[in-house]
Each structure stands twice: as structure tokens, then as C-alpha cells.
Amino acid sequence: MLFPTATFAIFFLIVLPLSWLLMPWVHRWRPFIIGASFVFYSWWDWRFVVLLAGSILWNQLMAVRVHRAAGQPGQRKMLLWLAVAGNLAVLGYFKYYDFFVSSTENLATLVGLDIPLEVRTIVLPVGISFYTFMGISYVVDVYRGDTEPTTLEKFAVYLSFFPHLVAGPIVRPNELIPQIDTPRSPRRVDTSRAFYLIAAGLFKKVVISSYLAGNIVDEVFANPDQYSSLEILIAIYAYAVQIYADFSGYTDIAIGIALLLGFTFPQNFDSPYAAVSIQDFWRRWHMTLSRWLRDYLYIPLGGSRRGVVITYRNLLLTMLLGGLWHGAGWTFVAWGLIHGVALCAERFWRERHGTKPEETFTWVDYLWRRLVTFHVVCFAWIFFRSETFGVAWDMITGLFTRWGQASPLVTGPVLLAIAVGIGSQYLPPRVPRAILAVFSRLNVVAQAAVLAVALMVTQALGPEDVAPFIYFQF
Amino acid sequence: MAVESDRAGEVGPRGPLGSPTEEGRQFSTAARALAVTALALFLAALLNAQSIYKSVYNQPEGTQREVALAIAGPLREVSMALRLDRPRAWVESAIGREHATIDTEIVLPPPLPAVTTPTGGPGTGTPVEPTNGRTPTAPAAEPEKVAFSPERKMRLWVAGDSLVITPGYAIYRALGRSAAVEKVGDVDGRVATGLTRPDVFNWFRHVTEQVEKRTIHTVVFCFGGNDDHDLMTGLPKGVSLDGFGGPKWTKEYRRRVGGLMDIVNRAGGFVVWLGLPVTDDDAQTRRWRLINRAALAEAQRRPDTVAFVDMDGLLSKDGEFASYLRNEDGELLKVRAPDGVHLERAGGDIVAREVARRVREVYDLSSWRNDDGGG
Numbered sequence: 001m002l003f004p005t006a007t008f009a010i011f012f013l014i015v016l017p018l019s020w021l022l023m024p025w026v027h028r029w030r031p032f033i034i035g036a037s038f039v040f041y042s043w044w045d046w047r048f049v050v051l052l053a054g055s056i057l058w059n060q061l062m063a064v065r066v067h068r069a070a071g072q073p074g075q076r077k078m079l080l081w082l083a084v085a086g087n088l089a090v091l092g093y094f095k096y097y098d099f100f101v102s103s104t105e106n107l108a109t110l111v112g113l114d115i116p117l118e119v120r121t122i123v124l125p126v127g128i129s130f131y132t133f134m135g136i137s138y139v140v141d142v143y144r145g146d147t148e149p150t151t152l153e154k155f156a157v158y159l160s161f162f163p164h165l166v167a168g169p170i171v172r173p174n175e176l177i178p179q180i181d182t183p184r185s186p187r188r189v190d191t192s193r194a195f196y197l198i199a200a201g202l203f204k205k206v207v208i209s210s211y212l213a214g215n216i217v218d219e220v221f222a223n224p225d226q227y228s229s230l231e232i233l234i235a236i237y238a239y240a241v242q243i244y245a246d247f248s249g250y251t252d253i254a255i256g257i258a259l260l261l262g263f264t265f266p267q268n269f270d271s272p273y274a275a276v277s278i279q280d281f282w283r284r285w286h287m288t289l290s291r292w293l294r295d296y297l298y299i300p301l302g303g304s305r306r307g308v309v310i311t312y313r314n315l316l317l318t319m320l321l322g323g324l325w326h327g328a329g330w331t332f333v334a335w336g337l338i339h340g341v342a343l344c345a346e347r348f349w350r351e352r353h354g355t356k357p358e359e360t361f362t363w364v365d366y367l368w369r370r371l372v373t374f375h376v377v378c379f380a381w382i383f384f385r386s387e388t389f390g391v392a393w394d395m396i397t398g399l400f401t402r403w404g405q406a407s408p409l410v411t412g413p414v415l416l417a418i419a420v421g422i423g424s425q426y427l428p429p430r431v432p433r434a435i436l437a438v439f440s441r442l443n444v445v446a447q448a449a450v451l452a453v454a455l456m457v458t459q460a461l462g463p464e465d466v467a468p469f470i471y472f473q474f
Numbered sequence: 475m476a477v478e479s480d481r482a483g484e485v486g487p488r489g490p491l492g493s494p495t496e497e498g499r500q501f502s503t504a505a506r507a508l509a510v511t512a513l514a515l516f517l518a519a520l521l522n523a524q525s526i527y528k529s530v531y532n533q534p535e536g537t538q539r540e541v542a543l544a545i546a547g548p549l550r551e552v553s554m555a556l557r558l559d560r561p562r563a564w565v566e567s568a569i570g571r572e573h574a575t576i577d578t579e580i581v582l583p584p585p586l587p588a589v590t591t592p593t594g595g596p597g598t599g600t601p602v603e604p605t606n607g608r609t610p611t612a613p614a615a616e617p618e619k620v621a622f623s624p625e626r627k628m629r630l631w632v633a634g635d636s637l638v639i640t641p642g643y644a645i646y647r648a649l650g651r652s653a654a655v656e657k658v659g660d661v662d663g664r665v666a667t668g669l670t671r672p673d674v675f676n677w678f679r680h681v682t683e684q685v686e687k688r689t690i691h692t693v694v695f696c697f698g699g700n701d702d703h704d705l706m707t708g709l710p711k712g713v714s715l716d717g718f719g720g721p722k723w724t725k726e727y728r729r730r731v732g733g734l735m736d737i738v739n740r741a742g743g744f745v746v747w748l749g750l751p752v753t754d755d756d757a758q759t760r761r762w763r764l765i766n767r768a769a770l771a772e773a774q775r776r777p778d779t780v781a782f783v784d785m786d787g788l789l790s791k792d793g794e795f796a797s798y799l800r801n802e803d804g805e806l807l808k809v810r811a812p813d814g815v816h817l818e819r820a821g822g823d824i825v826a827r828e829v830a831r832r833v834r835e836v837y838d839l840s841s842w843r844n845d846d847g848g849g
Contacts, residue, residue, distance in 0.1 A: 006526070009515055016511060020504040098808070102798060105806045119798045123812055186504035193499065195510070219660050222643035226650050226657075260507050387819045437498035447510045452517030453561070459522050460565040 001043040003253045004202055019261050023183045030153045040162040048125040056156045058086055059135035063142040063149040083139040091132045094124055099328035127166035131159050133292055138173045147173045154180050163258040167250050169268040170288040184262025192440035194259035199454045201252030204245035206462035211417050212238040216409045221385050224394040228405035232398045236378050239385050241421030271425035276369040278342040293318050316340040331383045338380040521562055523553030532674040535705045577676045578708040582733030623842035627656035629689055634696035639663035644822030645694055648830045654839045658690055668700040669730045672708040685741035693738045696748035702761035719764045732772040739779040744836050746829050747773050751785040754795045754814030781832040788824050
């Protein structure tokens with residue numbers, strides 16, 4: 001079930017009142033919201049529900065066993081590894097099996113060996129990367145003593161709660177389980193922020209992202225050798241805006257829907273294209289994944305505490321695996337590698353030349369740092385979006401070899417959509433704050449009318465068929 | 475250990491209702507949230523009633539569609555009576571988009587006699603006139619190919635349902651490298667459309683407009699992926715159908731396929747018709763093979779002006795669906811998308827090679843290199 005569809009609107013109109021009606025009786029609310037979440041998930045394919053249920057049972061079982069093994073460090077560690085291995089095995093099978101088999105076969109062919117392996121047509125269950133990471137973080141947090149195992153029912157709500165189920169944000173146990181513990185207050189719902197996030201998210205996805213995909217990005221990335229350097233450059237910028245609008249649009253809607261149900265999710269994006277360094281970018285882009293990778297991968301690897309070389313290795317490894325998390329393909333690995341190398345280079349520079357505090361930045365500092373960061377990020381997006389290295393290479397070489405040719409794809413609306421997508425990230429926070437303050441004081445009819453017009457304009461400007469969110473495939 | 479009461483205490487920010495938060499906005503109650511949500515969706519439904527009706531009307535037939543129409547119909551009437559459909563129409567006309575209307579009229583050239591003999595040949599821009607009385611045969615002698623060059627380029631258009639998108643880009647890639655070829659716009663792939671439901675998208679009108687408006691020498695079509703069901707709209711008066719694949723259904727479907735081919739042929743264009751590929755669903759593959767049979771039969775009636783490319787054969791392994799195929803270098807490549815229906819880039823490339831071969835059989839795209847001594 002996609003958020004920007006009539007099906008979801010009907011689903012939510014049923015779930016919202018029932019959720020609040022049942023909220024005071026948490027023992028009734030929890031099975032209800034689990035059921036609703038499973039219905040939401042089964043809309044793609046009912047068979048996926050078995051996988052989700054299996055993930056819930058496995059992680060709860062392992063968390064309880066890890067907790068019970070207190071005082072037996074060896075057994076606890078073994079149980080933790082078993083839990084993580086179980087999660088990764090399922091993820092690996094569904095997401096990476098064909099990738100590794102075909103890569104192995106091709107490598108073998110390259111060196112003259114004939115190793116016939118069987119590739120299968122494995123359907124990737126929607127959201128598996130997200131709920132697998134959430135399951136792992138639950139067991140690891142229990143192992144670390146950061147949280148205690150909760151009941152199976154509460155854990156099932158935590159893992160399957162439909163607003164975050166298919167594309168995050170990746171919510172930590174200690175952020176959501178306490179909210180599931182006790183009923184949310186129906187008297188203080190942050191509706192104005194919720195509606196703002198939902199409306200803004202829909203506009204980003206349906207209008208900005210879809211427009212750029214359909215009017216320049218898909219065409220140029222399909223056949224880069226047939227477009228001018230200017231078209232290629234603008235297509236790269238357009239993709240940077242498209243993926244931001246698509247993914248942050250999804251999480252805005254998810255956070256808004258959760259707010260209407262009385263729950264608070266962590267922020268997932270914070271104006272990433274205003275970042276002044278790659279490190280800063282990762283504090284602003286897909287923030288819940290960044291901190292997951294930091295807390296459950298980078299730090300356990302040793303972080304920056306075990307010497308310079310190990311730190312660089314950890315940075316590279318974290319970003320490589322982060323790349324592979326996004327997709328089973330070598331281009332995603334290359335994307336992660338570029339970010340890893342950039343993070344290492346920044347660290348090297350800081351260690352050699354020291355760090356200039358941001359408070360002392362002049363506008364020139366901001367300008368060049370933001371420009372450099374944005375272009376490094378865009379360079380990495382070329383690999384992220386390209387289906388093969390050949391396409392990425394054509395994009396890069398095309399950037400330099402076909403200047404001066406006609407560029408019919410570079411149109412006013414395309415440039416406007418890019419400008420809106422990037423410019424919105426420089427909007428002072430006081431502007432939306434003031435709009436929300438005014439909106440929150442309107443009466444019910446006026447609020448509904450404003451939202452209805454926003455929905456109408458969004459739908460009128462968007463294409464007839466809205467493509468699935470990019471991050472659904474991850 | 476604390477026992478959780480059945481009705482637990484509420485948790486959340488406390489304080490008088492309507493008190494501002496630190497950011498100046500006011501909280502509200504869940505009841506109000508629900509009221510605003512429901513009212514906003516209702517008003518938005520009225521404002522978008524015309525397009526909602528169209529998308530409901532376009533759904534596959536069945537109970538869900540009937541129920542949805544029973545709601546969307548009156549909603550549209552109310553919207554139009556209150557003139558609430560106007561704001562969206564203004565927005566759409568401001569951005570140059572047509573307001574949602576349902577168009578089921580199919581205008582096709584007169585049915586083709588038994589055979590066609592091109593008087594001008596494809597690509598010459600001269601209309602191909604049908605000639606009565608002969609059965610289709612291959613030309614006795616190799617006809618001279620129409621030559622294109624960088625000065626006079628072959629104009630290529632790719633159109634169809636969603637299945638055409640990936641091969642379409644590959645075809646543009648394969649043929650577009652030639653300086654003697656020019657693309658006519660982007661790949662015109664329209665999701666969830668086909669030839670049975672002009673109400674969803676009227677391809678007959680669209681193709682007629684395109685060939686009238688633009689000079690097009692070659693058109694690559696792919697249709698049928700959404701046509702494997704009983705319902706057809708836009709039927710001529712007096713025509714009734716049996717079920718999908720039945721004689722009446724097939725006759726009408728062939729009339730549409732052939733009509734679309736004729737629209738292009740009469741404008742002097744050559745058609746490459748992509749048959750539907752094998753899928754990972756056996757039942758779907760069987761249905762699609764019926765559609766392929768109809769398209770192939772119509773292509774065979776126009777041997778000089780239509781080529782049928784068998785995607786089913788190109789993308790199957792021993793007649794069965796295959797996600798991965800080896801290329802000529804022995805490299806294992808993913809050719810099919812995870813949905814088991816659409817194509818991956820490598821699959822598109824396989825189809826594009828065959829399309830390029832068929833186009834080069836008809837058109838000379840390379841002799842200009844010899845003329846100027848270039849390579």
C-alpha cells in the first residue's frame with residue numbers, strides 16, 4: 001500500500017479513529033495496530049507477512065535468551081552472534097543471493113573456470129532491510145543492557161508499526177517501545193506539524209521527484225552518450241534533488257502519520273544539501289541509518305579509538321557496507337566507497353590542518369564548503385543511479401566532451417524544480433514555524449480547506465501514475 | 475513487578491488543551507485531528523472528483539470497480555454541480571495539461587484487404603496504398619533499401635505500455651548512436667495502458683496525432699501487457715464480445731492491432747511490433763502468447779511494412795522464463811526485473827539488437843559513410 005494512494009487514504013481513515021478509540025485500552029490497541037500493520041504490509045504480497053512474523057518471533061526469542069543469559073558472557077555473545085547471523089542470513093538470501101551467485105559465476109568465467117551455480121528469481125520483500133536492522137538493534141541493545149526485552153506483543157508493534165515499516169525511519173527500541181508502553185494522550189496531538197509534513201512530503205514525492213524523473217533523469221541515465229554535457233550535468237543535479245524529494249518525502253509522510261496516531265519518530269533529514277562537509281552530510285542525510293551504522297557497525301569495529309589506520313579502515317568498511325545495504329550491486333558498493341574515501345580524506349585533512357569551528361565561518365567558507373560537499377555527493381550519486389559502471393563512465397566522460405551541443409532537456413520547469421528542491425533546504429526554520437503557528441490556530445473547516453487545496457494542487461501537478469518510492473527497493 | 479492495568483494512564487505532553495508549544499503552534503485533540511483529516515480528504519475528493527472518476531473508470535472490471543464507480547459517479551455529479559471541479563481545471567490548463575476526460579472513440583483506417591504492396595515503401599513518406607486481390611508474399615527480389623544519412627535522418631519513435639520503456643531506451647541506445655538516426659521524443663511508454671481500454675489512454679487517437687504532426691519513419695510498438703482480460707471499451711456499434719481469447723474478442727483485438735499498424739504504414743512509416751515476453755507466471759504467459767499470436771497474424775498480413783520481434787523467444791531459456799541469460803561473451807546477466815514481467819537493461823539490449831537488425835533489413839543507415847569516405 002503506497003502512501004499517496006486512495007487505498008491508503010481509506011485504510012488510514014479507518015485506522016485513525018479506531019486507533020484513538022482503542023488507545024486507552026492498550027491490550028486491545030496493540031493487537032489492533034499489529035493487525036492493521038499486517039494488513040498494510042500484506043497489500044504488496046501476503047507471503048511477506050510470514051517473513052515479518054518470523055522476524056518478530058526470531059528477534060524476540062533471541063532478545064529474551066540473551067537477557068536470561070546474564071552472567072554468562074560467552075553464551076550471551078554466542079546468542080547475539082546467532083541472532084545477528086539469523087537476521088543477516090534472511091536478508092542475504094532475499095537481497096543478495098542472486099547478486100553473489102552471478103558475481104561469482106562471472107568472476108569464475110573471467111579466470112576461465114566453469115562453475116555452474118543456480119540463479120533464482122527471488123522477490124525482494126518490501127522493507128526487509130529496514131525491519132531487519134531494527135530487529136538487530138533490539139537484540140544488540142538488550143545485549144548491551146541499553147534496554148530490557150519487552151513483551152512479544154509490544155515488540156511486534158515496534159517492528160511492524162506501519163508508518164515506518166517499509167522505508168523507515170529506522171526507529172530505535174528506546175525511542176518507540178516506551179511510547180507503545182502506555183497510551184498516547186488524545187488531548188495534545190501535534191496535528192499542524194503532522195499535516196504540514198504529510199502535505200510537504202506528498203508535494204516532494206508526487207510533484208518534484210516525479211517531474212524530474214520523467215523529464216530528464218530517466219532519459220539521460222538510460223542513454224548518457226546521446227546527451228550534451230549540460231544535459232548530463234543538470235540530470236545529475238536533478239537526480240540529487242529527485243532522490244532527496246523522494247526519500248525525505250516518504251519519511252515526512254511517515255513521521256506525519258505517526259504523529260496523527262500520537263507517536264513521535266526521529267527526524268530523518270535535515271537539509272542535507274546545506275552540509276559543509278561529507279561528515280556533516282551524513283549527520284543530515286538518512287540520519288537514522290547513519291546513526292545505526294555508527295552505533296552498530298562503526299563503533300563495534302573500534303570506531304576511532306584504535307589508531308589512525310584502523311579508523312580509516314572502519315570508515316571505509318562502514319560506508320562500503322552502507323552502500324551494499326542500499327542495493328545488491330557493485331555500483332552501490334562504489335557509491336559507498338566514494339563516501340568512505342571522502343570521509344577518510346576529510347579526517348586526514350582535519351588531522352593535518354586542524355578544524356575551523358563553524359561559528360567562525362565566513363560566507364565564503366560556507367559557499368565553497370557547501371559547493372564542494374554537494375558536488376562530491378553528486379559525483380557519488382552518479383554511481384548510485386547508474387545501472388552499470390559503463391553507464392556511470394558514460395555519464396562522467398559525457399560531462400566533459402559534449403559542451404556546446406543543443407540541450408532540449410534543460411528546460412525552465414526542470415531548472416525550477418531543481419531550484420525549489422535545493423532552495424527549500426536553505427529556508428530559515430522560522431518560516432515553516434510561522435506558517436504552522438498560523439495554521440494551528442485556524443478552525444477545523446479552514447484547516448481542512450487548506451489541506452484539500454494543497455492535495456488538489458499536488459495531484460494536478462503530478463503525473464497520473466506515481467512511481468513507487470525509490471527506497472522501497474532497498 | 476507492576477501489573478499493567480487494562481486502561482493504562484495516558485502519557486504525552488500534558489497541559490491545557492490548545493496551549494502553544496515552544497514553537498508557537500497549538501496542539502489539538504485526536505477528535506479534531508480526525509475531523510480535519512476526514513473533511514480534508516472529502517473536500518479534496520470533491521476538488522479532484524473528475525480525475526478520481528476517470529481513474530476508477532479505468533480500473534479492471536469487477537466488483538471493486540463497480541463499488542468505486544457507485545461512489546465516484548455521484549461525487550463527480552456533486553462536484554460539477556457545485557463547480558468544485560473548476561479549480562483543478564484552472565490549474566491543469568495553467569500548466570498546459572488536458573482536463574481528465576474519458577475518450578473511447580476509436581478511429582481506424584478502413585480494414586486492410588488481403589495484401590499490401592507498398593507503392594512508395596517505408597520511409598519514403600509516400601503513403602502505402604493497399605492493393606486488392608493478392609495474398610501476402612515475400613518480395614521476389616531484394617528491394618532497394620531507402621537510405622538515410624546525417625542530412626536526412628531516419629526518425630524513430632518508440633511507444634507502448636510499460637513493457638516498452640526499458641527496451642525502448644535500449645533501442646534508442648542501439649540505433650541512436652548512428653548519425654543517420656534521430657529520436658522522436660522520449661520513449662513514449664504509458665503505464666497500465668493498452669489497446670483494449672481507450673478510456674484509460676486512447677492510443678489510436680494519440681498515434682494518429684503523432685504521425686500527422688511529426689515525420690516518423692520507424693515506429694516501435696509494444697502493446698498487450700494490460701490487454702489480457704475480457705473487457706474492451708470503444709467497441710463499434712453492434713459488436714459484442716465473447717471472453718478473452720474467444721473468436722469475437724480476437725477478431726476485434728486484431729482489428730485494433732492491424733488498425734494501429736495501418737495508421738503508421740499509411741503515413742509512410744515502418745512498424746516494428748514487439749511481441750510480449752515470457753513471464754514467471756505460466757498462466758500470464760499463456761494469455762500473452764494468445765495476444766502475440768494475434769499481433770503476429772496482423773504483422774504477417776503486412777510483410778513489407780511491419781516486422782514482428784519475438785521477445786518471448788529472445789528472452790526465454792529452453793522456452794521457459796529466465797531471470798538471467800548469458801551474453802555472447804558468456805557473461806551471466808540479469809535480464810528480467812524482479813516482478814518477473816518487465817525487463818532489465820541487459821534484457822532491453824537483447825531486444826534492441828534484434829530491432830536494430832530488423833530495421834537495417836529495411837533501411838540503409840550506413841552507406842552514407844562510404845559516400846563521404848568517412849567511417
